[in-house]
Amino acid sequence: MPIDRRGFLGRTAATGAGVALTGAVGAVPAVAAAPGESGGGRGHGRTKRYAFTVMGTTDLHGNVFNWDYFTDAEFDDKAHNDVGLAKISTLVRRVREEKGRRNTLLIDAGDTIQGTQLAYYYARVEPITKAHGPVHPMALAMNAMGYDAAALGNHEFNYGIPVLRKFERQCRFPLLGANALDARTMRPAFRPYVIKRMRTPHGRDVRVAVLGLTNPGIAIWDKANVQGKMVFPGLEEQAAKWVPRLRSMGADVVIVSAHSGTSGTSSYGDALPYVENAAALVAERVPGIDAILVGHAHVEIPEYRVVNRETGRAVVLSEPLKWGQRLTLFDFDLVWERGGWHVESVSSKVLNANTVEEDRSITRLVRGQHKKVVAYVNERIGSSTAAMSAAEAPYKDTPVIDFINHVQAETVRAALAGTAYAGLPVLSQASCFSRTAAVPAGEVSVRQVAGLYPFENTLEARLLTGAQLREYLEFSARYYVRTPAGGPVDPAKLTNAEGTPDYNYDVVSGLSYEIDVAKAPGSRVGKVVFEGKPLDDAAQFVLAVNNYRASGGGNFPHVARARQLWAHPEEIRNTIIAWVRAQRVIDVARFSSVDWKLTRDGVPVF
Secondary structure: OOEOOOOOEOOOOOOOOOOOOOOEOOOOOOOOOOOOOEHHHOOOOOOOEEEEEEEEEOOOOOOOOOEEOOOOEEOOOOOOOOOOHHHHHHHHHHHHHHHOHHHEEEEEOOOOOOOOHHHHHHHHHOOOOOOOOOOOHHHHHHHHHOOOEEEOOHHHHOOOHHHHHHHHHHOOOOEEOOOOEEOOOOOEOOEOEEEEEEOOOOOOOEEEEEEEEOOOOHHHHOHHHHOOOEEOOOHHHHHHHHHHHHHHOOOOEEEEEEOOOOOOOOOOOOOOOOOOOOHHHHHHHOOOOOEEEEOOOOOOEEEEEEEOOOOOOEEEEEEOOHHHOEEEEEEEEEEEEOOEEEEEEEEEEEEEHHHOOOOHHHHHHHHHHHHHHHHHHOOEEEEEOOOEEOOOOOOOOOHHHHHHHHHHHHHHHHHHOOOOOOOOOEEEEEOOOOOOOEEOOEEEEHHHHHOOOOOOOEEEEEEEEHHHHHHHHHHHHHHOOOOOOOOOOOHHHOOOHHHOOHHHOOEEEOOEEEEEOOOOOOOOEEEEEEOOEEOOOOOEEEEEEEHHHHOOOOOOOOHHHOEEEEEEEEEHHHHHHHHHHHHOEEOHHHOOOOOEEEEEOOEEOO
16 A cells, blocks of 8 residues: 555545644634633633533444344343434534534544444445445444544454545544554554644634554454554553654644553453553553543443653543443633643543434434345344254353354364365364344344354464363363352352453363363363363364454463464354355254353352
8 A cells, every 4th residue: 555755554634734634623713702701611710711522432333323233123231221323423412512513522432343233234245345335334424423533443453454444535534543553664554643723712722632542452353454564552652652742743632542441451461562451551651641532441431530650640531331322521621821721620421322312314314224234134044943042151051152163163174174184173162242142943034143243253273282272271261250169159240250251251162071160260171071082182173263362362372373274254253144044954953062061069050
């Protein structure tokens, strides 16, 4: 891809400007102010003051409507949250009416174009990359809402760089990623930042810089799409590089939009030298930042203050809940002192999308695409001899996980036929990605099969020994909370030890084994048997494994360094859908068996 003279890959600003995209917010001209008049409706005597609000979303994951494409019904959860940009748009309109359009900005912290069947359809079924292809529904909605900038999330790279670049061209706002670098030139492959000029009643604009930072884990999670093309250094080091530049360019306010959580932890262990959830570390260690819009972690943080260790000033962080369930508001109060604007105070809060109706201007805009996707996901593709549910899959061997593993193992065996590895036994790993996933008895639709595998993972085959598989299982078993023998077991309190998500607990089919949850992590897995005999540590096996795990996601031992025997670019979800279309019948008796179980001191838990 050509490099322009400013060192950035891809398209430049529509205005032809350089690195900084600058422009006044709103179309209202500056008005001469009386002494002491303040912008944003907050006056304080004769001192020149100005107040403005930055609204933020994150982890929208392809949600425009308050709709669940996997259940084919309005979205709902136990807390009765609502989702989607249409709801967020109503909140945004109300904030703009209250504050004045020119006194607001709207930004996002990433993970925009993956997550729903609406997003999937326009990446794979009717892709936006086709000649004269459609405009992505997320671009349509976000353009109409008047977003000012959006940081890149790691899931932006799931469908490959061409899809992301086409989405970028369709957006009327910049996609920011200061630490998404061209692998050859080591220069930013996307715009690092944008500077917006806020017109005040005092004739002195406020220059607001938004720096975008994405997640270093992209190098692992989407290795197949980015290796040799882009690299992703740490957030802290790139913030330390860019924030002083922004200040030297005259930024009065610096906001970071970071697709990175606050915990300071990483799911990839020592596979990378960078912290995955680094937002709080950036706030603490990089001076000159006023606020950080946090993403990636899928948690709600109305306001979190971190004191910068160099300046002693508090940096305000906020993370709105995923999928458009919340809208963050950062309220800034500035004062004119010593010939410039200075931030006097910052506060943040979140607004709940379930308090408003959908914005009909947004739903009308995307309604045709929504209806097309609803028809697609309800297409009947086969039938099942029995109902399968994932409700108990995190702690019991269930047919629904056996089904995923059956299709994966069968696909890998066919791919390796005629190769030097054709004679090796094929095992398979799978996780419970959604506890609400289910396949009914009788007719089965695309959405019901797709619901088993909501992520964009692809399938690989890796070569492992019996000893390595034993360690793999032991690592996976850390997922369970240590539970002494004798007392009752509450399934709701048994899993997700130390915050381990369901998708980082792997079931391996083709073996039988027990997990003793009364024992300490690291010594739980026992009675590992293959074809009726104790597992031979020296034996070789092929493991059908998703690319997230094979690339180091979850930091499971051995698999990332194991020899790759085969890889397929098709999503596993599509592989399963194609299998059902071809077979027509899901015969549950063919693959369902109880091969692993939880025990306490040798006594089965269930």
